[in-house]
Amino acid sequence: MSGVRTYQNLNSLVTRLRDDLNDKELVLLYAYNRTGKTRLSMDFKDQGKRKNNGKSDTLYFNAFTEDLFTWENDLENDSARGLKVNYDSRFFDGFSSLGLEPTIDEYLSRYADFGFDFDYKEIRQGDETFSKPYFVKFSKDKQENIKISRGEESIFIWCIFMAICERILDSHESYQWVKYIYVDDPISSLDDNNAVAITCDLAKLLRRATNRKNESSISNPLKIVVSSHHSLFFNVMCNEIGRAKENEPKVKHRRYFLHRPNSEGIYTLQPTEDTPFFHHVASLAELQKAADPETGKLYTFHFNALRSIMEKTAAFFGHSDISFCLKKIDNDDNRALFNRVLNLLSHGSYAIFEPTPMGEDNQNLFRQILKDFIASFQFDLPKIFAEPSARKPT
Template sequence: MSKTLTEIAQQLRDANKKVQMIYAFNGIGKTRLSREFKQLIAPKNDDGEGDQSELSRNKILYYNAFTEDLFYWDNDLELDADPKLKIQPNSYTDWLLTLLKDLGQDGNIVKYFQRYANDKLTPHFSEDFTEVGFSLERGDDERSGYIKISKGEESNFIWSVFYTLLDQVITILNVAEPGERETNQFDQLEYVFIDDPVSSLDENHLIELAVNLAGLIKSSQSDLKFIVTTHSPLFYNVLFNELNGKTCYLLERFEDGTFALVEKQGDSNKSFSYHLYLKQTLEQAIANNQVQKYHFTLLRNLYEKTASFLGYPKWSELLPDDKQLYLNRIIQFTSHSTLSNEAVAEPTPQEKQMVKLLLENLIDNYGFWQQLEQNDNRN
């Protein structure tokens, strides 16, 4: 039965599970679900009494795309000043940074960041923790001037701030007696909602992050509950194998804008028929003449998975005829653009037809797909 995201949030709350994992494609509504869940756990106070941000963080901590919006670059090019990543001043960031500073956690933020980025790339907090500069350490007690890091490195840094906070939260709440805890600011905390912290990681670091996060969750001995959403099959599968006692779901969105949260068993390949789901999504887009840029990513994903299964060293070897032409076009649509003037236009009718041709090539020429469909029909 289809539901609104508010009803999906209520379903998650009613489940009352220690760990709930949700798999969904990008654009389905994971981030909106995190906001709906936050509103459910800590509804806005209409009478105006109390600090709404404080009321919210007392009940739920969450990481999503909006978390990254709290950080921005100060590019003072006119004065040739060093670029610094600044932190939006509001009640939440003031609370967060003061807390981490008081707990002496800046060193741990640096440690976690370098684990996922570059061990020579070092963040430097200002004394009041309102801005961060980044330098490259040269190993001879010298360092570069402050540099502007990439968007991916920036995302990793922001995740490292949140991860450090989460580590402290779990450690503090593991002390059973509230009177013996280092701080009582987390005593009322009920939920941690983590939405897709993996968008900028390569596979090795993605696996490491998943293992570390799973270990942190497993170390929690309090009544704290965790909800983790992701679009990454690899991240999902690592968490699935690392965590015990979790409840797993697939989040789906229908054409009328409603949703379904379907409980599943097994990792993404077993429980979601992941390859077939991608194939079905592409076929539907082709049939409705609604092929968009992200469908090239799904198509590439299918080729990569098929090549890996069949033992091909490069997925491009599965492409038909003029392989380089098709490869260049797929890469054009699936590479991350960093400059606005590099933005890729919407697919032309010919490019949409190419998606159809390449999908048919994969299905018609590789028995792997017939086998998958037969297995799926038996289940």
């Protein structure tokens, strides 16, 4: 597959991804926030249920997974603090028989320094009774029932997911129904150090999943989709999955930049296998679209975005600030003007959710800076912004 493909709705996009996984083991998607990644993961799961007479074939990790856990502060007694567990979900089916706690603890100890303890109760499901977790308490430095941060909570839930994936790789009967694993934005609340550690651990597990064999030593890979808006996560994942490992077959995979050009439900996929993928290159294409005098809309926060891209570009070349980028501009007067404008207009408190339109003079300056910057560094921008009507629908 080459070039950009257009899809008229999420269902046709899901069909594309599932078709890819007929001859590939893994698909990596990069997409901005609010593109529809969470809905895509749920449509992927739903399409599997439709194909399997209502039986799911996908274990997913996304915002809905985190919603299976809700924090309880115990306002009345201020003591029994912890996470309430929505045990009705199939996500917890294997807890009573798999002994997941040691594996959860093994993962958690890599990223955090608090302990946990599950409370269980007997749950009736149909004609059977199961022991399932309904509450989790946390401890640290001999202090019980502590409050953990949102980032720590995300790490803990992620460790549960990783522990379950370990049991899926062992082909445990509680998760025999899982044929696909879909992971969406697992590190949205984490700092970069934890983000890299978690990405490497996930990549290691996914490589095992794609190389899984059955009891007869016949290839039986799990099929996987990973999507994220986090550029560091995406690039580390591409590097870890893409590189050859000694004594391991290469992971057959595809990488895409997923984009939604407008609010009409149309999506595009651009392959990124052939050339390195850089988040700021795609961001520049977005700014170029916003700067189009005919169809674009420029807001004051776009100066912040442009300065951020310049800082990333300077850092990529080993320089500390954007003066490196501005030195590439030949005209001395323009260089000095652009420097003043970027310093002045990229440090205001501009609200992205209540954006302020950019004044006409500043729009002209923004377009000139952007044009000279792109020309100076000869960026090859993603060709994702042609009018949808000009492309052949898929």
